[in-house]
Amino acid sequence: MSLRIVTWNINSLRLRQGLLPVLIEALSPDILCLQETKVPDPIFPKELGSALGFPYVAHRGMKGYNGVAIFSRAPFTILNEQPDWCGKGDCRHLAIALESVGKGLELHNFYVPAGGDVPDPELNPKFAHKLEFVAETRKHFAARSPITNLVLVGDLNIAPSENDVWSHRQLLNVVSHTPVETTALLAWRDVGFADAVRYFVPESKKLYTWWSYRNRDWRASDRGRRLDHIWVSHDLVPTLRQQITLKDARDWPQASDHVPVCVELAV
DNA sequence: ATGGTTGAGCGTCAA
Numbered sequence: 001m002s003l004r005i006v007t008w009n010i011n012s013l014r015l016r017q018g019l020l021p022v023l024i025e026a027l028s029p030d031i032l033c034l035q036e037t038k039v040p041d042p043i044f045p046k047e048l049g050s051a052l053g054f055p056y057v058a059h060r061g062m063k064g065y066n067g068v069a070i071f072s073r074a075p076f077t078i079l080n081e082q083p084d085w086c087g088k089g090d091c092r093h094l095a096i097a098l099e100s101v102g103k104g105l106e107l108h109n110f111y112v113p114a115g116g117d118v119p120d121p122e123l124n125p126k127f128a129h130k131l132e133f134v135a136e137t138r139k140h141f142a143a144r145s146p147i148t149n150l151v152l153v154g155d156l157n158i159a160p161s162e163n164d165v166w167s168h169r170q171l172l173n174v175v176s177h178t179p180v181e182t183t184a185l186l187a188w189r190d191v192g193f194a195d196a197v198r199y200f201v202p203e204s205k206k207l208y209t210w211w212s213y214r215n216r217d218w219r220a221s222d223r224g225r226r227l228d229h230i231w232v233s234h235d236l237v238p239t240l241r242q243q244i245t246l247k248d249a250r251d252w253p254q255a256s257d258h259v260p261v262c263v264e265l266a267v
Numbered sequence: 268a269t270g271g272t273t274g275a276g277c278g279t280c281a282a
Contacts (some may be wrong), residue, residue: 011273012273012275015274015275036274036282038274038275064275116282117282126281213272213282214273215272216271257272257273
């Protein structure tokens with residue numbers, strides 16, 4: 001069975017839910033993971049999933065910021081026994097188990113803190129939070145080793161490799177690409193995951209999933225970063241079939257600053 | 268070093 005998993009930082013579900021049919025037409029996902037939904041749970045649009053052909057929906061949202069959601073064509077159970085990262089209760093993680101998929105698949109949807117502007121944890125509490133968050137997630141998954149039948153997606157807000165940013169040299173001191181962040185992200189990945197997108201796109205090739213709103217012409221300047229990721233446990237690597245990074249989505253009307261990323265598995 | 272833009276929700280804060 002072919003399974004397509006999409007991750008997208010939608011940057012307000014209520015504002016951009018009208019783009020979801022376009023995304024579904026373009027990528028035919030079986031499971032859609034969203035970040036920055038910015039919608040509190042009590043007013044989450046309940047009928048949206050069914051209307052789009054995804055009858056199984058989970059969401060964890062709060063007022064104003066953050067928020068994650070999962071839309072699925074297949075049934076799942078929510079894995080509620082997850083750590084409260086950094087003790088903040090801030091709606092950055094949602095995990096489910098898809099018992100009917102393959103040998104049973106576990107899926108984790110993350111929204112890692114962006115980290116503010118100043119890349120110094122002593123001066124910037126948001127950056128300290130980001131580093132603490134990634135350290136906690138690494139330790140948590142390391143304690144579960146060996147990890148199997150698990151997919152981890154999301155806006156991880158770190159571009160780990162030189163060709164995950166438009167200029168490695170110019171971004172070395174910019175939050176999202178500092179050595180302390182890229183080292184931390186790769187340490188988390190290396191407790192048991194493979195980068196499912198880089199499996200298809202060589203490290204030598206530039207690849208981005210985010211372009212700032214603050215560029216007059218994002219495509220011409222092309223100052224992008226690859227902040228959105230799909231990781232799979234090593235046992236799933238032989239099931240990888242393709243990846244799609246939907247760059248054209250950056251030109252959709254009233255676009256998010258992130259574009260959807262899709263990986264297809266044969267499970 | 269700074270500014271540039273967008274979203275939530277109504278003054279700024281977060282990204």
